[in-house]
Amino acid sequence: MTALDDIDRKILRALFADATQSSATLGTQLGISQPMAWRRIRRLQDAGILAGKRLELDLPALGFGVRVFLGVKLAARGRVDLESFERAITAIPEVQTVEHVLGLYDYRLRVVARDIADFERVLRRRILTLPGVGNVEANVLLSEERRPGPI
Known part of the structure; x- marks a missing residue:
């Protein structure tokens, strides 16, 4: 199991709210650099925590x-x-x-x-x-x- 810190949890919450956000937008929103946000997202993907993006339809x-x-x-x-x-x-x-x-x-x-x-x-x-x-x-x-x- 991958250990998650506060920044990881904030990234997960932000991406859950809007999975289309760029790493630059996330970095600005969370007060971290774009490369750091990108690396964190990549690590969460590699660990299988971020398993894809979903489109929500209004049924x-x-x-x-x-x-x-x-x-x-x-x-x-x-x-x-x-x-x-x-x-x-x-x-x-x-x-x-x-x-x-x-x-x-x-x-x-x-x-x-x-x-x-x-x-x-x-x-x-x-x-x-x-x-x-x-x-x-x-x-x-x-x-x-x-x-x-x-x-």
């Missing part, structure tokens, strides 16, 4: 007004090929995340849809038709108060 602006968390329990756990299920479920574009979890359900999915009728179509025609799918439980997201950020 409602794109017409996806419904987000659903779906718990999926596989029907016959020992008989289902998990890799085949994961490959099939990740091929569905409305399924944004697939998490293999321990608990009541085997998988937790984050699904986007234009509206409830569109979600029902995705659920009935795409998700429930996959081999091995047993029970499902849907929770519609009403609001999101906090998004994940730097620890």
Whole structure:
């Protein structure tokens, strides 16, 4: 594990807020030189702490007004090929995340849809038709108060 100091943490917070900032902008913002900021960013990348840049889309602006968390329990756990299920479920574009979890359900999915009728179509025609799918439980997201950020 790479030891992080206060400057590293400030760089992470700043990049989380805006990953497009240049090392010169970060240096000015944090009171360090541009080369030092660049070296620090490179070290965080090399250590795997900065694992890439993400683009955040405004889903409602794109017409996806419904987000659903779906718990999926596989029907016959020992008989289902998990890799085949994961490959099939990740091929569905409305399924944004697939998490293999321990608990009541085997998988937790984050699904986007234009509206409830569109979600029902995705659920009935795409998700429930996959081999091995047993029970499902849907929770519609009403609001999101906090998004994940730097620890």
